[in-house]
Amino acid sequence: MARSQTASRWTLLLSLVVLIACIVVPGLAVKHENFKTCEQSGFCKRNRALADNASAQGASWSSPYELDPATIHFKDGQLTGMLIKTTATNEKIRLPLTVSFLESGAARVLVDEEKRMKGDIEVRHGSKVNKKRYDEAEKWVVVGGLEISKSATLNAQTKTGFTNILYGPNDNFQAIIRHAPFEVDFQRDGETHVQVNHQGLLNMEHWRPKVEGQEGESEEDESTWWEETFGGNTDSKPRGPESVGLDVTFPGYTHVFGIPEHADSLSLRETRGGDGNHENPYRMYNSDVFEYELNSPMTLYGSIPFMQAHRKGSTVGVFWLNAAETWVDIVKKAGSSNPLSMSAHSKKDTQTHWFSEAGRIDLFVFLGPTPQDISKTYGQLTGYTQLPQHFAIAYHQCRWNYVTDEDVKEVDAKFDKYQIPYDVIWLDLEYTDDRKYFTWDPLTFPNPKGMQEKLDESERKLVVLIDPHIKNKDNFYVSQELTSKGLAVLNKDGEIYDGWCWPGSSNWVDCFNPAALPWWNSLHKYDKFKGSMPNLFIWNDMNEPSVFNGPETTMPKDNMHYGDWEHRDVHNVNGITLVNATYQAMLERKKGEVRRPFILTRSYYAGAQRMSAMWTGDNQATWDHLAISLPMVLNNGIAGFPFAGADVGGFFHNPDKELLSRWYQAGIWYPFFRAHAHIDTRRREPYLISEPHRTIISQAIRLRYQLLPAWYTAFHEASVNGTPIVYPQYYLFPDDEQGFTIDDQLYLGKTGLLAKPVVKENTFTTDIYIADDEKYYDYFDFTVYQGAGQRHTVPAPEDKVPLLMQGGHIIPRRDRPRRSSALMKWDPYTFVITLNKDGEADGSIYVDDGETFEYERGAYIHRQFHFRDSTLTSENLGIKGAKTAEYLKTMAGVTVERVIVVDPPTEWKDKSSVTVIEDGAKAGSTASLEYYEQQDGKAAYAVVKSPNVSIGKTWRIEF
Numbered sequence: 030m031a032r033s034q035t036a037s038r039w040t041l042l043l044s045l046v047v048l049i050a051c052i053v054v055p056g057l058a059v060k061h062e063n064f065k066t067c068e069q070s071g072f073c074k075r076n077r078a079l080a081d082n083a084s085a086q087g088a089s090w091s092s093p094y095e096l097d098p099a100t101i102h103f104k105d106g107q108l109t110g111m112l113i114k115t116t117a118t119n120e121k122i123r124l125p126l127t128v129s130f131l132e133s134g135a136a137r138v139l140v141d142e143e144k145r146m147k148g149d150i151e152v153r154h155g156s157k158v159n160k161k162r163y164d165e166a167e168k169w170v171v172v173g174g175l176e177i178s179k180s181a182t183l184n185a186q187t188k189t190g191f192t193n194i195l196y197g198p199n200d201n202f203q204a205i206i207r208h209a210p211f212e213v214d215f216q217r218d219g220e221t222h223v224q225v226n227h228q229g230l231l232n233m234e235h236w237r238p239k240v241e242g243q244e245g246e247s248e249e250d251e252s253t254w255w256e257e258t259f260g261g262n263t264d265s266k267p268r269g270p271e272s273v274g275l276d277v278t279f280p281g282y283t284h285v286f287g288i289p290e291h292a293d294s295l296s297l298r299e300t301r302g303g304d305g306n307h308e309n310p311y312r313m314y315n316s317d318v319f320e321y322e323l324n325s326p327m328t329l330y331g332s333i334p335f336m337q338a339h340r341k342g343s344t345v346g347v348f349w350l351n352a353a354e355t356w357v358d359i360v361k362k363a364g365s366s367n368p369l370s371m372s373a374h375s376k377k378d379t380q381t382h383w384f385s386e387a388g389r390i391d392l393f394v395f396l397g398p399t400p401q402d403i404s405k406t407y408g409q410l411t412g413y414t415q416l417p418q419h420f421a422i423a424y425h426q427c428r429w430n431y432v433t434d435e436d437v438k439e440v441d442a443k444f445d446k447y448q449i450p451y452d453v454i455w456l457d458l459e460y461t462d463d464r465k466y467f468t469w470d471p472l473t474f475p476n477p478k479g480m481q482e483k484l485d486e487s488e489r490k491l492v493v494l495i496d497p498h499i500k501n502k503d504n505f506y507v508s509q510e511l512t513s514k515g516l517a518v519l520n521k522d523g524e525i526y527d528g529w530c531w532p533g534s535s536n537w538v539d540c541f542n543p544a545a546l547p548w549w550n551s552l553h554k555y556d557k558f559k560g561s562m563p564n565l566f567i568w569n570d571m572n573e574p575s576v577f578n579g580p581e582t583t584m585p586k587d588n589m590h591y592g593d594w595e596h597r598d599v600h601n602v603n604g605i606t607l608v609n610a611t612y613q614a615m616l617e618r619k620k621g622e623v624r625r626p627f628i629l630t631r632s633y634y635a636g637a638q639r640m641s642a643m644w645t646g647d648n649q650a651t652w653d654h655l656a657i658s659l660p661m662v663l664n665n666g667i668a669g670f671p672f673a674g675a676d677v678g679g680f681f682h683n684p685d686k687e688l689l690s691r692w693y694q695a696g697i698w699y700p701f702f703r704a705h706a707h708i709d710t711r712r713r714e715p716y717l718i719s720e721p722h723r724t725i726i727s728q729a730i731r732l733r734y735q736l737l738p739a740w741y742t743a744f745h746e747a748s749v750n751g752t753p754i755v756y757p758q759y760y761l762f763p764d765d766e767q768g769f770t771i772d773d774q775l776y777l778g779k780t781g782l783l784a785k786p787v788v789k790e791n792t793f794t795t796d797i798y799i800a801d802d803e804k805y806y807d808y809f810d811f812t813v814y815q816g817a818g819q820r821h822t823v824p825a826p827e828d829k830v831p832l833l834m835q836g837g838h839i840i841p842r843r844d845r846p847r848r849s850s851a852l853m854k855w856d857p858y859t860f861v862i863t864l865n866k867d868g869e870a871d872g873s874i875y876v877d878d879g880e881t882f883e884y885e886r887g888a889y890i891h892r893q894f895h896f897r898d899s900t901l902t903s904e905n906l907g908i909k910g911a912k913t914a915e916y917l918k919t920m921a922g923v924t925v926e927r928v929i930v931v932d933p934p935t936e937w938k939d940k941s942s943v944t945v946i947e948d949g950a951k952a953g954s955t956a957s958l959e960y961y962e963q964q965d966g967k968a969a970y971a972v973v974k975s976p977n978v979s980i981g982k983t984w985r986i987e988f
Contacts, residue, residue, distance in 0.1 A: 071253025092229030295772035408751025419879025427455030500532030604632025650679025666753030674701030743778030781838030837865030839872025
């Protein structure tokens with residue numbers, strides 16, 4: 030009893046401290062002292078020193094790694110051999126090498142350490158830690174694309190001292206492997222695009238015993254080899270120094286993109302100082318960074334170590350599969366004189382230097398040549414983004430916290446009263462009973478079922494917070510089961526790790542343990558998570574993991590996970606193991622009811638796109654944070670995780686009405702569209718904002734709902750080929766060099782919709798860059814903009830989202846406003862056709878039930894539309910399956926109610942009708958055609974009313 034009261038007092042005290050901190054700290058910036066710089070990270074400092082030493086020696090520097098030619102073996106698309114590292118004392122370290130050439134066209138370079146593979150090492154402090162280098166990241170990340178190419182062959186033209194492999198489509202890729210010093214040049218069409226160890230920075234800190242009394246006798250800095258202290262915590266390092274590093278050079282490439290998550294520009298900056306550059310490398314170590322700073326290489330909540338390099342006519346990429354803390358240096362230098370590069374394009378070479386604290390070297394190389402090729406090949410490897418339930422792409426309303434179930438119902442009713450659509454309302458931490466997950470506060474949420482039933486009347490959903498830290502309390506069944514079943518993370522001494530998070534004293538579920546999955550699954554069942562219903566979904570927050578009293582606000586690196594892996598080995602994939610467990614739990618909460626899960630995660634790694642959405646974390650209500658959200662979302666998209674967004678309005682502080690309105694106008698272009706706010710901010714639901722801003726915000730939300738058919742089609746496209754959902758400029762126009770650094774405007778999939786949100790105060794016009802010489806039309810009044818390679822000034826009054834439509838597209842939308850997207854399910858469609866210079870246009874639409882996996886059995890509609898020779902046609906792109914006929918029958922009454930043709934031929938002025946022919950009928954019907962002339966630079970348009978063709982059938986409309 031005394032222990033329980035003491036724990037309660039400590040929990041109350043912690044809550045007060047956290048609350049006071051939340052009130053006081055928002056005026057401050059990020060606490061840099063809580064997070065390491067490279068200079069404060071032993072392995073980062075050592076790998077940078079190696080690079081400095083190599084640079085100082087210049088041409089006389091030679092990498093101490095050689096590939097023993099006697100060990101090289103090539104068979105069935107895979108090369109193996111033994112790398113030999115020669116130390117300063119002439120010790121020979123054996124490092125098995127495997128280079129695999131994959132059917133996808135990717136290549137994989139894998140280097141391990143023989144002694145650790147064999148377990149032929151000793152660990153310190155009596156630790157039970159696994160002696161191997163961590164080799165299980167692939168299990169969490171890779172889902173396909175590893176088929177070895179049987180057509181890869183040895184090149185008969187290989188010179189002495191080299192081994193050359195031909196691979197890829199039509200053998201137009203080549204890997205030139207130099208034996209001594211070891212280096213690999215990857216070529217496409219005879220030109221080098223990626224160089225591995227060209228700078229000679231390959232580094233595998235091999236195992237060596239700690240000899241007491243000999244510290245400091247070597248020329249190397251050993252001060253952080255055996256233990257390291259930061260922020261009052263000492264890391265025991267039972268395996269000693271074990272970092273890995275490698276340089277990757279992109280000859281002739283000035284721009285590199287990717288490696289999220291950072292609050293920085295789309296085109297990544299140099300990291301070795303200089304005007305406009307960073308002083309530190311880009312860091313990837315998933316962390317709870319309170320009030321993060323902008324234009325910074327500091328780590329944030331997620332990590333995807335995937336980088337694209339782009340230049341005119343070519344895109345290539347690399348993926349560094351390592352789950353430990355990782356840093357990436359970027360330097361851009363004058364073009365290489367390397368004769369193997371054969372680069373006529375070379376303005377600069379981008380030299381990147383990757384290093385991780387532990388694990389193996391496991392590098393994938395992608396040779397493109399287009400951004401779409403890179404996305405598809407990388408997606409085959411780590412999985413394409415999930416096709417979410419339809420509600421998930423609509424508007425989400427959240428704050429920390431809606432305080433009672435009656436509060437939730439009142440918010441729901443107010444949205445209806447003011448005719449503002451929304452689909453999801455969220456509950457943050459405070460819905461729980463004493464911060465125990467899978468419970469409800471009995472005083473403030475006494476009737477959770479009634480609350481969810483009320484939401485369900487409008488087919489709306491509820492999302493609740495479930496974090497990986499479990500309140501350490503004797504009478505809490507989840508805590509009892511976690512510990513009694515042995516499913517918790519352990520400390521370095523093999524005891525259950527206890528740290529502090531929102532509930533106070535907490536333990537963490539170890540989702541690396543296979544036994545944790547069925548247990549976590551059981552917690553989400555209706556009989557365990559009492560009061561939850563089918564319209565409830567999950568938010569996994571704080572899963573970096575965030576530990577308030579831990580080093581760098583996370584777990585000690587020498588904590589232990591299932592398989593005797595240290596936390597240092599698995600840190601960056603820790604978050605997605607929880608997401609994976611939650612995804613499996615939400616698939617079938619009741620036997621026989623399988624639906625697509627919706628999960629939001631804060632921490633992520635490559636592969637998380639298969640299971641969840643993400644957001645950019647605890648941003649601030651400032652114009653700069655609004656502006657940086659666009660490149661952050663774009664970068665996440667090209668890194669394979671496009672279901673991304675930022676807290677609309679800013680999490681911290683109180684936005685003024687102009688900022689809030691402009692943020693909604695930007696937020697409707699995030700694939701994940703959610704408003705969120707801190708517990709101490711003023712309430713800012715859209716209906717509470719005074720006019721005219723309430724109407725401005727409402728109009729923006731309604732525009733998102735109007736375009737949901739286009740959004741869902743873009744999500745489908747991403748789910749089958751890995752493309753982003755919103756495209757950066759370079760992705761759509763890869764040969765236009767002026768667009769490579771543009772990251773403040775975006776395209777919605779392949780729709781031709783070009784948005785340029787206003788992200789500066791008191792701004793009422795904006796400049797939109799147009800790359801091509803097609804006509805672009807203002808979405809609202811059809812004003813024409815044309816001129817390639819130019820910026821065009823577009824009006825942007827407070828009530829307008831700057832939005833253009835590129836000529837040559839057919840855009841699907843739904844024009845009838847409803848309370849939620851599910852209530853639009855049977856509504857008719859409108860098609861907007863913007864004709865290109867040749868009087869033609871194309872588009873597509875994808876539709877399914879938006880809820881189940883029945884689309885995998887053919888229950889979907891996928892149509893291609895063409896406008897040619899004054900005829901609009903609808904053609905089937907779908908593949909017939911067991912459920913196709915049944916689904917088409919349910920959708921038979923869903924029709925096209927209107928077709929708008931922008932910039933039609935002038936001879937249409939004299940037409941009053943069109944001919945409509947459905948399903949090959951010999952005789953057609955007619956529909957009315959109205960032609961509207963416009964002045965002052967606005968294009969004419971024509972409207973076909975009530976063609977009433979079925980969305981799922983083959984038809985044509987003849988003008």
